[in-house]
Amino acid sequence: AQSVTQPDARVTVSEGASLQLRCKYSYSGTPYLFWYVQYPRQGLQLLLKYYSGDPVVQGVNGFEAEFIKSNSSFHLRKASVHWSDSAVYFCAVSATPNNAGAKLTFGGGTRLTVRP
Amino acid sequence: EAAVTQSPRNKVTVTGGNVTLSCRQTNSHNYMYWYRQDTGHGLRLIHYSYGAGNLQIGDVPDGYKATRTTQEDFFLLLELASPSQTSLYFCASSDWPTSADTLYFGSGTRLTVL
Numbered sequence: 001a002q003s004v005t006q007p008d009a010r011v012t013v014s015e016g017a018s019l020q021l022r023c024k025y026s027y028s029g030t031p032y033l034f035w036y037v038q039y040p041r042q043g044l045q046l047l048l049k050y051y052s053g054d055p056v057v058q059g060v061n062g063f064e065a066e067f068i069k070s071n072s073s074f075h076l077r078k079a080s081v082h083w084s085d086s087a088v089y090f091c092a093v094s095a096t097p098n099n100a101g102a103k104l105t106f107g108g109g110t111r112l113t114v115r116p
Numbered sequence: 117e118a119a120v121t122q123s124p125r126n127k128v129t130v131t132g133g134n135v136t137l138s139c140r141q142t143n144s145h146n147y148m149y150w151y152r153q154d155t156g157h158g159l160r161l162i163h164y165s166y167g168a169g170n171l172q173i174g175d176v177p178d179g180y181k182a183t184r185t186t187q188e189d190f191f192l193l194l195e196l197a198s199p200s201q202t203s204l205y206f207c208a209s210s211d212w213p214t215s216a217d218t219l220y221f222g223s224g225t226r227l228t229v230l
Contacts, residue, residue, distance in 0.1 A: 006158075009156070034217075041223060041224075042221075043120065043221025043222050044208075044221045046218050046219070049218075090158055090159070104161075106158035107158050108156045108157055109158055
């Protein structure tokens with residue numbers, strides 16, 4: 001079985017600062033990794049995903065994530081945050097790319113607050 | 117963009133009450149899901165379905181029933197609600213195999229069981 005740990009429940013940064021949200025997964029096979037974002041009063045939206053190839057994947061709104069197999073990590077980064085990035089970010093892992101949702105395991109989420 | 121609509125947005129009931137949460141998706145996706153979101157636990161899958169009349173058990177099904185009446189509509193039923201079921205509930209859909217790896221979420225229903 002797979003699991004995901006997001007060690008930081010809350011992160012606060014100033015607008016314009018760089019950002020890293022941490023994600024560690026546990027899975028013995030090949031993981032398929034996702035980041036979802038939840039803006040206030042909305043459902044989750046897919047930010048980016050990683051299946052294979054280049055370990056750095058680009059997402060929407062300037063976000064990127066890097067898959068480091070040796071560290072079982074898939075941290076999310078952004079070079080310069082904007083106040084509108086304030087949201088809850090979820091890391092997720094699946095055992096297959098064709099998970100149809102049923103095999104997607106979510107982490108506990110990180111609430112990001114961007115100070116103006 | 118897939119549209120997933122949940123109702124009601126908020127619901128308050130008492131212990132032992134009967135609650136139905138509704139979800140409708142308008143993009144003809146075959147898969148639909150019900151999740152609950154609790155602080156520190158992320159999202160946990162309650163039930164899911166791959167078509168009308170089908171129901172699959174998720175990871176935390178106890179105390180919940182679900183029914184998929186049409187391709188568009190998926191309902192979550194709490195027949196004897198308990199305070200432990202106070203949570204934020206999300207419905208989601210996905211389209212297998214076209215975009216099976218992407219879930220489209222509704223805006224959620226906040227349920228409070230007193």
